[in-house]
Amino acid sequence: MELIPPVILYILVDFSVYLIVTLSLNLEVGYAGLPQFGRVLAVLTGALVAGAIPGRLLALMYGLPYGPEYAFYEYNYKVVDTLNTILEKNPLLSITIFIFTLVLAMVLGAVIGYLTSKPAIRLREAYLGITLLAMGDVLMLITYYYTPIIGGTTGVSVVDPFRWTGGARFYVATFTLLGIALLTFLLIERLTKSPYGRVLRAMRDSELVITVYGRDIVKLRTYTLMVGAAIASLGGALYTFYTGSCIASTYTRVTWTFWPWAFMMLGGTGNNLGVMFGVLVFVIVKTLIVMYRGLLAPYVPFDPVWLEYTFVGMAIVLIAIFRPQGLIPEKPIFTIPRKKIEELIKA
Amino acid sequence: MNSNDYILVTKELTKSFGGLVAVNRVSISVRKNSITMLMGPNGAGKTTFVNVCTGVYRPDSGKVFFDGRDITGLPPHEIYKLGFVRTFQIPIPFQSLTVLENVLAAMNSVGENPLIAVVKRRWVRVEEDMIEKAFKIMDTVGLSRFWDLPAYKLGAAQLKMLEVARALAVGAKLIALDEPIGGVDPAYANRILTYVRDLKERFDVTFLLIEHRIDIALPYVDYVYVMDRGSVVVEGTPNEVVKNPKVIEIYIGE
Numbered sequence: 001m002e003l004i005p006p007v008i009l010y011i012l013v014d015f016s017v018y019l020i021v022t023l024s025l026n027l028e029v030g031y032a033g034l035p036q037f038g039r040v041l042a043v044l045t046g047a048l049v050a051g052a053i054p055g056r057l058l059a060l061m062y063g064l065p066y067g068p069e070y071a072f073y074e075y076n077y078k079v080v081d082t083l084n085t086i087l088e089k090n091p092l093l094s095i096t097i098f099i100f101t102l103v104l105a106m107v108l109g110a111v112i113g114y115l116t117s118k119p120a121i122r123l124r125e126a127y128l129g130i131t132l133l134a135m136g137d138v139l140m141l142i143t144y145y146y147t148p149i150i151g152g153t154t155g156v157s158v159v160d161p162f163r164w165t166g167g168a169r170f171y172v173a174t175f176t177l178l179g180i181a182l183l184t185f186l187l188i189e190r191l192t193k194s195p196y197g198r199v200l201r202a203m204r205d206s207e208l209v210i211t212v213y214g215r216d217i218v219k220l221r222t223y224t225l226m227v228g229a230a231i232a233s234l235g236g237a238l239y240t241f242y243t244g245s246c247i248a249s250t251y252t253r254v255t256w257t258f259w260p261w262a263f264m265m266l267g268g269t270g271n272n273l274g275v276m277f278g279v280l281v282f283v284i285v286k287t288l289i290v291m292y293r294g295l296l297a298p299y300v301p302f303d304p305v306w307l308e309y310t311f312v313g314m315a316i317v318l319i320a321i322f323r324p325q326g327l328i329p330e331k332p333i334f335t336i337p338r339k340k341i342e343e344l345i346k347a
Numbered sequence: 348m349n350s351n352d353y354i355l356v357t358k359e360l361t362k363s364f365g366g367l368v369a370v371n372r373v374s375i376s377v378r379k380n381s382i383t384m385l386m387g388p389n390g391a392g393k394t395t396f397v398n399v400c401t402g403v404y405r406p407d408s409g410k411v412f413f414d415g416r417d418i419t420g421l422p423p424h425e426i427y428k429l430g431f432v433r434t435f436q437i438p439i440p441f442q443s444l445t446v447l448e449n450v451l452a453a454m455n456s457v458g459e460n461p462l463i464a465v466v467k468r469r470w471v472r473v474e475e476d477m478i479e480k481a482f483k484i485m486d487t488v489g490l491s492r493f494w495d496l497p498a499y500k501l502g503a504a505q506l507k508m509l510e511v512a513r514a515l516a517v518g519a520k521l522i523a524l525d526e527p528i529g530g531v532d533p534a535y536a537n538r539i540l541t542y543v544r545d546l547k548e549r550f551d552v553t554f555l556l557i558e559h560r561i562d563i564a565l566p567y568v569d570y571v572y573v574m575d576r577g578s579v580v581v582e583g584t585p586n587e588v589v590k591n592p593k594v595i596e597i598y599i600g601e
Contacts, residue, residue, distance in 0.1 A: 187465065190464070190465055190467065191461055191464050191465060194458050194464035194465075194467070194470065195451075195456035195457075195458035195459045195464065195470055195474065196458060196459050196460065196461050196463075196464035197464070198444070198448055198451060198452055199452060199459045201441065201443060201444060201448075202441045202444060202448075202449075202452040205440075205441035205442050205443055205444065206439050206440075206441060206442075208439065209435070209439050209441065210441075210452070211423050211424055212401070212403075212423050212424075212427060212432065212433060213427060213432070213452065213453045213513065213517060214423075214424045214427035214428055214455060214517065215424060215455075215459075216424055220459075223460070223461050224461075227461050270443075330443065332444075332445045332448070332495060332497060333448070335458075335474055336471060336474055336475065336478070338495075340475075341447075341478060344475060344478055344479055344482070345482055345491075
């Protein structure tokens with residue numbers, strides 16, 4: 001039974017996860033003007049939460065190993081297998097654990113965001129960017145070589161909260177992700193079309209002036225890094241649940257920092273709709289490259305595996321040169337509809 | 348001297364950068380609901396003085412009292428909250444924000460907390476009130492019809508008025524206007540100063556006017572301090588000041 005071709009599902013999943021992550025990046029970069037070069041840090045946090053916590057909680061509930069040994073490959077697949085058979089028969093438990101994990105991922109994401117805000121107070125621009133970038137890499141390397149959390153270099157299997165849907169698993173999982181991604185879009189739209197969004201753009205345009213007008217930019221940056229990281233962490237947790245496995249080496253700065261940057265730049269920095277469009281275009285092109293790169297192998301003088309990276313890198317350069325504002329540039333924003341404002345003036 | 352009559356009082360305020368004493372023991376008193384002018388040639392230390400008063404720089408010594416309260420060394424956003432706001436010599440608008448948004452951004456809204464921002468009905472009332480207030484102010488300074496233009500599309504003189512509008516929007520008690528007519532042609536400069544005079548009456552605010560174009564500004568002001576090389580050298584009413592030989596010496600040379 002194949003209602004929807006797998007390639008479409010694959011595109012939808014990538015689109016959903018990257019939409020969430022890129023929107024969070026756009027909030028920090030496009031609206032608040034923060035040099036967020038460590039997006040991967042929060043995404044990895046969410047992945048760690050999903051990879052390490054729900055399985056352990058269930059293991060604890062059902063008397064299975066939940067300590068450091070949970071993450072060791074000799075035990076992990078057996079424990080997770082047992083848990084999955086339990087979850088398969090228990091939709092309520094599956095949904096509860098799914099929602100609980102997502103909420104926890106967002107909370108811990110916000111905590112990580114709060115921690116990154118500490119250097120953000122003292123550093124700015126390139127220096128802050130480098131620091132954030134390094135933080136992401138450090139967490140990735142620690143969790144890759146330290147086995148007790150998510151199994152280090154072997155990774156862990158992740159309990160599957162969609163198992164109970166049986167044959168429809170991939171459909172349900174895909175559309176759950178898509179639904180959450182669209183809700184995130186609405187949330188971010190609401191956030192950015194509010195006085196909060198306005199003050200962020202004002203801060204981006206001039207930190208000095210917004211300070212003079214009584215805003216504490218340390219507080220604004222802290223809020224924003226927390227909100228952004230919470231949302232990015234949600235993306236990481238969803239991706240981990242979808243793939244059913246978690247290994248730190250998935251979360252490199254290329255795939256979870258630079259790619260979202262490219263998507264954002266293509267779509268339009270500071271414009272959420274643009275970002276959505278940018279993510280969609282990139283994900284489709286990327287997927288087509290992955291599908292057909294085998295055919296190109298005879299014509300390129302290198303391993304076609306690198307085509308994806310080459311393409312994204314080239315796109316970043318070309319956008320920066322020819323269309324830095326992106327395909328759908330930033331537009332004036334009205335917190336309340338234009339018509340309503342015009343009525344207010346007349347009154 | 349009754350301190351209640353004065354909105355801003357500085358005592359022996361000093362600020363130096365390395366060996367350069369930019370502000371040297373400056374003591375001034377700004378009467379409430381007046382337009383007090385701080386004048387002097389370029390490099391006299393006027394802008395630095397305002398920066399020290401508004402918390403952008405910390406003074407090396409001396410005291411600043413605002414509305415009877417010691418505000419020496421407070422950070423800018425605290426001083427702002429008390430009602431002392433400044434504008435910039437070279438206008439710094441929020442470039443990509445519309446004129447309306449620029450004025451709104453100067454005001455505080457509960458909706459700036461992201462948790463509250465999500466629930467629109469918790470801030471939309473405040474937002475509507477703020478928009479009405481913003482339009483009243485923009486009317487007074489002649490910016491209403493540009494309300495939905497991004498600030499980068501405005502001309503130099505309009506940007507100056509945008510600065511004033513933003514300062515008014517926050518309900519400031521004292522507005523330090525840093526060269527509001529700098530780089531503006533005389534006709535428009537007179538209009539700006541007329542606006543300022545009107546605003547003083549309508550909004551019950553005090554203006555500290557930092558200027559060096561004495562010819563245009565003098566008819567509009569109530570009291571004048573003249574600075575030169577970091578110190579106040581002359582003070583008095585406009586008529587006294589223009590006749591003072593020291594002022595003539597500073598401006599025209601010996």
